[in-house]
Amino acid sequence: MRILILNGNPKADYVEFDSYIEDLKQSLEYKSHKVKNIMLRNLQLHDCIGCYTCWLKTPGVCCFNDGIEDILKEYLAADVVILSSPIIMYYVSALLKRVNDRLLPLGHPFLVLRDHRMSHVQRYNRYPKTTLLLDNQKEFDRESFQLIELVYKKSVRGLAKIWSTKQNVEEITDEVVNI
């Protein structure tokens, strides 16, 4: 399988998180998966400014040419995307959320009814399964997990799985093939 890991750790001095991701990558590669790991804090990505250029002017293409293209390409090419982030203020990092917002070009503005509520038409035929990997350092993180899950479960393409860095990387590697 092709697996894309988006590392949303904003802090270079939080090395444990980055090395966990590196271990996970190796573990996945050991099982013959093709893994790409993108360190988001090394890119100078803009926040989405809600201009809708990617829907109305240059369909499918963002107004910012700041490296988001490569992420979108990798995203679409993957079978599984692992959005990863430390929990900061009980939620995923702003850095990871930024990429979440910048996925707008993958959709189309047209409305459809899905599960009794409004939704958008999908631009592409095929999308990867999305998963979340969160750290788990403090006593409050259990509750954050539930809150984050609640929000992400509502999202368009859903959330296939939520993992914690408390799990060992082999466990996640085993689970990846079954989602």
Place this chain on the structure above:
Amino acid sequence: MKLSIFNGSPKLGINNTGILLESFITGFQETPDNEVEMIRMNNEQSYKDAAIRFEAAEAVLIAFPLYSYAMPAGVKTFLEQLEPLLGKCTGKKVGFLVQFGFVEAIHARGLEKYLEHLTKALDCDYEGIIIKGGCDGISRNKKGAKKILMGAYEIGKTYGIEKVFNKEQLDKYSAPEIQKKQNPFVMKILFRLINKLYWEKSFKKNGVTYESSFARPYEN
């Protein structure tokens, strides 16, 4: 009462959050001596400045559009600036206004739980949340949004008088929760109309055809 209002729309210019807030503020200021401080956040520096204003404020309303079922990344940047204040904001009142494109309130219910939790972790008093869908077009067509704006005015007015949100009023304003009661057939026709009259028209204005609107630049 002095209310510090934070507008976290990431847009650079005119924005739906701001228009909705205008109506809210008009209602709020119907009560003499009610005062408003507006804080606009839409770039890195403004998130830092906003955190300082937040610390100093007595009563706060944080307003923003729903982005992918949550707060826009920029608003999260602002919230991260508040980390040193966790547990230290005793007595500060904090409410929220979240508006968005889809009509049903359910889209923001996950986020609502998060915002309440966060507010309590700061040791602020959680005031409640104004949730309003169907707000996509209000900055383009204020007349068409009369009901939405009137509702925001009424909520502002009540808040201005009573200094607390009226839960019943907020629930009524947020409706519908989901579309289950609507006939799916009617909904489909309605969506087709919106797609045709609104979106296709916008494509055309930008020189984009119906077919090219479905472009897949990154198809494998």
